Amino acid sequence: MSLSVRFAHRFGDFSLDVAFEAPAGVTALFGRSGSGKTSVINAVAGLIRPEAGRIQLGETVLFDAERRIWVPVHQRRLGYVFQEGRLFPHLSVRQNLTYSRWFAPRRPGESFDHVVGMLGIDGLLERRPAGLSGGEKQRVAIGRALLANPRLLLMDEPLAALDEERKAEILPYLERLRGETDIPVLYVSHSMAEVARLATTLVLMDKGRVVRSGLAHEVLSDPENVPALGIRAAGASLHATVTTQEEDGLTRLEASAGPLFLPHVDAPLGARLSIRILAQDVILSRTRPEGLSALNILPATVTAVRLGEGPGAVIQLRAGDDLLLARITRRSAQALELAPGADCFAILKSVAVAQSEVGGAG
Amino acid sequence: MADWLTPDQWSAVTLSLKVSFWATALSLPVGVAVAYVLARREFWGKQALNGLVHLPLILPPVVTGYLLLLTFGRRGAVGSFLEDTFGLVFAFRWTGAALAAAVMAFPLMVRAIRLAIEAVDPKLEQAASTLGASPGWVFVTVTLPLILPGVIAGAILAFAKAMGEFGATITFVSNIPGQTQTLPSAIYSFLQVPGGDAQAAQLVLIAVAIALLALLLSEWVGRAVARRIAGS
Numbered sequence: 001m002s003l004s005v006r007f008a009h010r011f012g013d014f015s016l017d018v019a020f021e022a023p024a025g026v027t028a029l030f031g032r033s034g035s036g037k038t039s040v041i042n043a044v045a046g047l048i049r050p051e052a053g054r055i056q057l058g059e060t061v062l063f064d065a066e067r068r069i070w071v072p073v074h075q076r077r078l079g080y081v082f083q084e085g086r087l088f089p090h091l092s093v094r095q096n097l098t099y100s101r102w103f104a105p106r107r108p109g110e111s112f113d114h115v116v117g118m119l120g121i122d123g124l125l126e127r128r129p130a131g132l133s134g135g136e137k138q139r140v141a142i143g144r145a146l147l148a149n150p151r152l153l154l155m156d157e158p159l160a161a162l163d164e165e166r167k168a169e170i171l172p173y174l175e176r177l178r179g180e181t182d183i184p185v186l187y188v189s190h191s192m193a194e195v196a197r198l199a200t201t202l203v204l205m206d207k208g209r210v211v212r213s214g215l216a217h218e219v220l221s222d223p224e225n226v227p228a229l230g231i232r233a234a235g236a237s238l239h240a241t242v243t244t245q246e247e248d249g250l251t252r253l254e255a256s257a258g259p260l261f262l263p264h265v266d267a268p269l270g271a272r273l274s275i276r277i278l279a280q281d282v283i284l285s286r287t288r289p290e291g292l293s294a295l296n297i298l299p300a301t302v303t304a305v306r307l308g309e310g311p312g313a314v315i316q317l318r319a320g321d322d323l324l325l326a327r328i329t330r331r332s333a334q335a336l337e338l339a340p341g342a343d344c345f346a347i348l349k350s351v352a353v354a355q356s357e358v359g360g361a362g
Numbered sequence: 363m364a365d366w367l368t369p370d371q372w373s374a375v376t377l378s379l380k381v382s383f384w385a386t387a388l389s390l391p392v393g394v395a396v397a398y399v400l401a402r403r404e405f406w407g408k409q410a411l412n413g414l415v416h417l418p419l420i421l422p423p424v425v426t427g428y429l430l431l432l433t434f435g436r437r438g439a440v441g442s443f444l445e446d447t448f449g450l451v452f453a454f455r456w457t458g459a460a461l462a463a464a465v466m467a468f469p470l471m472v473r474a475i476r477l478a479i480e481a482v483d484p485k486l487e488q489a490a491s492t493l494g495a496s497p498g499w500v501f502v503t504v505t506l507p508l509i510l511p512g513v514i515a516g517a518i519l520a521f522a523k524a525m526g527e528f529g530a531t532i533t534f535v536s537n538i539p540g541q542t543q544t545l546p547s548a549i550y551s552f553l554q555v556p557g558g559d560a561q562a563a564q565l566v567l568i569a570v571a572i573a574l575l576a577l578l579l580s581e582w583v584g585r586a587v588a589r590r591i592a593g594s
Contacts, residue, residue, distance in 0.1 A: 045492055073491040074499075086489040090507045090591040102503065103494035148493050 003027075003152060003184045007043055007053025007063070016040070016050075016208040025200030026178050026185045028216065030192070030229075036208040037188040041154050044186060045080055046073035057152055057184075074103070076152075079145030083157040085137040087129035093140050094125040100148035112147065118180075119143045119173055135166035139173065146177075153185040159194060167194075168356060174198055175360045192233035196220060196276045197359035204228050221323035223306035223314040226279070231312065235278035236325045242271045250295075250350065256320025257298040261350050265358055276357040279314060282326035283347040286336050296348040300324060302338050317346055371561060373540045374548035375568055381456055381544055382524035385464035386471075386517055393468060393520070394513060397475035398501075402484075418530070419469040427533025430462055434534075458535035459542050463524035471520040478512020479505065508591060511584045518580035522573055545569055 006019035016036045020027075029037040042048045044055055046062065049070060055063040062071045087096050097112070116122050119139045129137060138158055145153060158174075159167045171194070178185065178198060189195050195202065199216040204225065211228050212219055219225055221236035240253035240260050251265040253273065260275070267273060288297065300317035307313045313333040317324045324346055338344065367375070399405070400412055418426045434441040434452045444450040452458035482505055490500045506513075528546035535542040537551060549565045552558035 047488055047492075072496075073488075074494050074496050076492075077494070078492050080489070080492040082485070082489060084485070086483075086485055088486060088490070088504060090504075099490070099495075099503075100493040103496070103499060144493070154492075 001058040001151065001182070001184060003044070003186065004056045005040070005044060007050035007055060009039070009043065009048065009050040011039070014208060018205070018208070018210050020203045020210055020213045022184045022186055022201060024182045024184055026187050026198045027201040027203060028195040028199035029186065029188045029203050029205055030195050031190065031205035033190060035205040037205055038156055041156050041186055041188050044152070045078055045154055046071065046076050077148070077150055079148045079150030079153045081141050081145045081153070081155040081158045083160050085141040087137055087140055087144070089129055092125065093121065093127050093129065093132070096129065096140060097144050097147055099144060104149070115143050115146050118176060134162050135169050138162060138170060142173065151183055153183055155185065156188045157190070159191070164356065171197060171359065192229060193276065193356050196235070196237060196357070197274070217323070221316060221325060223304050223316045223325060226306065226314045226325070231327065232280065234314070234325055234327065235276050236323050237274045237276045238319070238322045238324065239272065239274055242267050242269050242273065244269070255298070256322060257300065258320070261295040262353050262358070263351055272360070274359050275353060277324060277348060277353065279325035279327035281348060281352040282324060284315065284326050284328060284336065284338065285345045285347060288345055289347065292347065294347045295350045298346045298348070300344055300346045302340055302342045302344060304340060305333060305338060307333070317344070319346055367564065368561065370539050370543070371548065371565060374543050374545050374565065377456060377543065378525055378545035381459045381463055382521050385460045385467060385524040386521045389464040389468055389471065389520065390513070390517055393471040393516060394475055397472045397479055400472070401476045401479040415472050416469045418466050423466065423529025424533050426465060427462060427530035430465065430530065430534045434458065434461060454535050454538065454542060456542060459531050459544055462530040462534045463527045466527045466530050467520035467523035470523055471516040474516030474519055475509065475512050478509035482508045511587045514583050514587065515580055518576050522576045525569065525572055
């Protein structure tokens, strides 16, 4: 099932005019705060009624301004996970989780035990939301949305209110969710790391407009999008398989371009992982360097060069089957004569890869 | 208890309880509805409705009673209609006393409930609607449980106000022993006759006791409900 969104709406002097498709999988709406991401998700939910356009989910038209179709929120069969959880304070965790069943006949779908088990909230069922930690609340909110048997999952910065530890606790659940369900997920975020780990489709937004949309790995590895993504957050993902856990604490992985050594990755042997490499952590060399402390040296071919307006340049490389981005200076790009087709080596420091950038490959 | 009170005293106490009970019970659903639209809806004439609700609070009670007499009296526009259609008479009946008490207590009730509704985060109601609850169900399953302490406080406040209502009641339905003589009217009457002070004092004690009881009850119920909601 896929979601098709096209609408325009004005809020005072801010205008929103967007169009994109969200196929099954996770579609991330990415942009700065104030770019209109939450308004888009609220229009899809039916909490905002746009002035013009059309929103369709599978065969169902949720909104069509011309044909005056408007399905009210409670009939849209959504699962909406809000940034602040929004659990009902007067109900227990169990009652929160089963709230939607009061209004909808039992449909075959996610079973209570399965969802509770997957989110690890079995121990909290009889507690009240007031007594839960932020991470627990958010997992309950995700469970509550899933148990509504939604045809569409909406997540508005579900991890934004949490610290890094809690994020790390919930991200694997979301990755599992992506693997286990075939309903479209619309995921609003302004964290590049989250988007890179979760998104299959990426919609880049700026000032109420869609700047670019497409398959996440393509959008993320396109040097032209670097300014929109933010130069510090730009980077592409390598796919690799865990081969050995070495004695000195490093994990050896096999990427299509060669071996990779990372600080201990907590994953079983044979696990397929996606590792995001920030463009600013990549060093390029035309010859295979020797006597270097960096452990990861991958042969690569330049596929695109984007010279910035300032002193910087972004180089797109093909390393095996994966695309990488490297952010270097224009001076180096000229000195090394980096042009499409040029062969070079991409050098990655093992310790530059943060644990939060390593996720399951979707 | 009946043997230390004269029949007139006794009937004033029971009548006041009856009047206050019905005044509170019947105006409560209306009070919740009015408080809800005042708290959550924007519509033309909202300020007029707000003013109308609060009018009894600022008008002299005698004026309110007189206006009630004009409208709900047997020759009043609404009063004659209700008598012809439903056989319902307010003037000089205990029902009129209940109406007067309800009107006088209404602003207090609405204020308490409105404050409670404004304290409920509309985002919770939105969350409920995304989970499939229609607006009516959102109100019943989310809003109402969360405002329950406010509703109870409003009801008890209204009950206490109704027990003490004097000016509008005596203007609208007079002071007929056994029929429209409520507790405050009875106290007033006893104070008008020489040697009635003792009987008035007894009724004053009863009035104080009922008022204190209502206050304690509201505190206790309010706290119990709040505890249940907070879930600690």
